[in-house]
Amino acid sequence: MTTLSHHTVPERAEDADPSAPPVLAVRDVRISDRTADREIVHGVSFDLTPGRAVGIVGESGSGKTLTCRAVLGILPPHFEITGGSVEIAGTDIATLTPRQWTALRGATISAVFQDPASYLNPSIRVGAQIAEVIRVKKGLKRRAARHRAVELLRAVRLRDPELVYGQYTYELSGGMLQRVLIAAAIAAEPRVLIADEATTALDVTVQAEILDLLAELRERAGLALVVVSHDLAVVAQVCDEVLVMREGVVVEHGPTRSVLYDPRHAYTRLLVAEHEQYGLEKFLTPKETA
Numbered sequence: 386m387t388t389l390s391h392h393t394v395p396e397r398a399e400d401a402d403p404s405a406p407p408v409l410a411v412r413d414v415r416i417s418d419r420t421a422d423r424e425i426v427h428g429v430s431f432d433l434t435p436g437r438a439v440g441i442v443g444e445s446g447s448g449k450t451l452t453c454r455a456v457l458g459i460l461p462p463h464f465e466i467t468g469g470s471v472e473i474a475g476t477d478i479a480t481l482t483p484r485q486w487t488a489l490r491g492a493t494i495s496a497v498f499q500d501p502a503s504y505l506n507p508s509i510r511v512g513a514q515i516a517e518v519i520r521v522k523k524g525l526k527r528r529a530a531r532h533r534a535v536e537l538l539r540a541v542r543l544r545d546p547e548l549v550y551g552q553y554t555y556e557l558s559g560g561m562l563q564r565v566l567i568a569a570a571i572a573a574e575p576r577v578l579i580a581d582e583a584t585t586a587l588d589v590t591v592q593a594e595i596l597d598l599l600a601e602l603r604e605r606a607g608l609a610l611v612v613v614s615h616d617l618a619v620v621a622q623v624c625d626e627v628l629v630m631r632e633g634v635v636v637e638h639g640p641t642r643s644v645l646y647d648p649r650h651a652y653t654r655l656l657v658a659e660h661e662q663y664g665l666e667k668f669l670t671p672k673e674t675a
Contacts, residue, residue, distance in 0.1 A: 407432040408474055408576045408609050409456065409494070415468030416451050416460065416633075426451055426633045428469065431626070435576065436603060438610035440620030440641065442656065443630035449613045452630075453579050456611075457496055458486050474576060492522050495575040499582040501562040505554050505569075511562075512538065512550025515569045522573035537568040541598055560591035564598070571602065578602070581613040596622050617660045621645055629653045 409432070416426035426448040433439050441449045454460050456471050458478055471478045474493055481489065498504060505514060515534040519525050525533060531550070538546035541564040554562060563583065570578060580599060584592040600623055602608045612623050620627050620641065627644045629637040629652065637650040648654045 405434045406475065407434050407472070409433040409611070410472040411452070411456065411469070412471070413469035414452065414455060414466060414471060416448070416455055416464055417467040418464055420463045424467065424633070425464070426455075429628070429630075429635055430469070431628060431638070433577065433609045433611065435607040435609050437626075438603060438612060438624040440612045440614065440624035440627040441630060442614060442617060442620055442627060444615065446632075447630040448633040449630055450581055453496070453581050453611065453613055457490065457494065457579065491518060491570075491575060492573045493575055494577040494579070495570040495573070496579040496581060497563070497566050497570050497583045499585050501559070501566040502554055504566060505562065507554045510551050510553060511557065511565045512552075515565070515572055518569050518572040534568070534572070537572055538565070541565075541568045542594065543568075560587050560595070563587060563591075563595055567595070567598065571606075571608070574606070575608070577609045577611070579611040579613070582615070583612075584619060585614070585616075592619075599623060617645060617656060629656065 411429055411431050413428045413430050414426065415424055415428055417424045429448070429452050431439050441452065443449055451460070451464065454464075455466050456473075456478075458481070460466070466479075473489065476489075478486075505511060512531070512534050515537060516527070516530040519530040519533050520527065523530075523533075535546045535550050538549050543549050543561060543564050549557070549561070549565070557565065567583075578599075583599075584595050587595065596619060599610060599612075603610055603623075610623065612620055614620055624641050626639060627637075627641050628635050629644065629650065631652045637644055637648065637653045644653060645657060648657055
């Protein structure tokens with residue numbers, strides 16, 4: 386569990402323009418389970434502009450991951466969006482063909498999930514997997530793609546990126562694999578990155594390094610972030626605003642400082658109280674003492 390002081394709650398990224406057109410616009414999205422004939426997610430809305438970060442928190446089963454999968458167009462077969470809309474870079478995803486989705490994913494919107502080993506092929510060297518993304522999405526030749534992949538491994542702060550390029554997943558630690566997955570996710574320079582519990586399985590030190598990396602990408606490249614986590618401290622460190630979800634409903638939504646310092650909903654207050662047991666009391670110190 387990450388422990389933070391209130392000094393680490395982010396101010397707006399210097400280069401972010403909140404008045405810019407949203408690169409991701411989620412409008413009253415509702416998701417239903419056709420097999421059970423019931424609505425699971427009940428009207429999620431938020432805008433995300435370049436360089437900004439939105440956090441989504443809540444317990445397991447609250448609808449966080451389903452919402453993200455809907456945005457990525459990868460809902461499980463028996464789930465579907467039954468209300469509202471999602472626009473990525475001004476395009477309504479309901480109008481996208483499979484070919485257009487293939488072109489969009491990775492190049493405009495990308496994602497990093499909790500278990501990197503599940504998303505990397507253990508029989509192919511990790512660097513070659515990143516290079517393949519670059520060749521397909523950016524059209525680079527083999528040598529140029531390899532060079533760019535090594536650059537990306539260096540950018541995600543892996544020591545000896547040339548060595549890592551030639552290694553297999555079983556030769557790398559969990560933290561190294563997560564960095565490799567981030568490198569693959571940003572290889573085609575997407576405008577939006579969804580990080581769904583991307584640091585949950587990592588120890589505190591590695592978790593902090595990954596969060597610093599995401600913040601750096603946001604500030605340096607104007608990357609827009611959606612950060613899904615059950616850990617309020619993670620969201621506090623990275624996000625400008627936060628949605629609190631419970632049983633498919635957004636019970637609270639606002640600037641991170643406001644939601645975590647002065648939670649209005651009983652469920653948000655419960656989450657904050659639970660996290661205080663893990664060292665969040667420092668993070669929740671009144672601002673006047675800063």
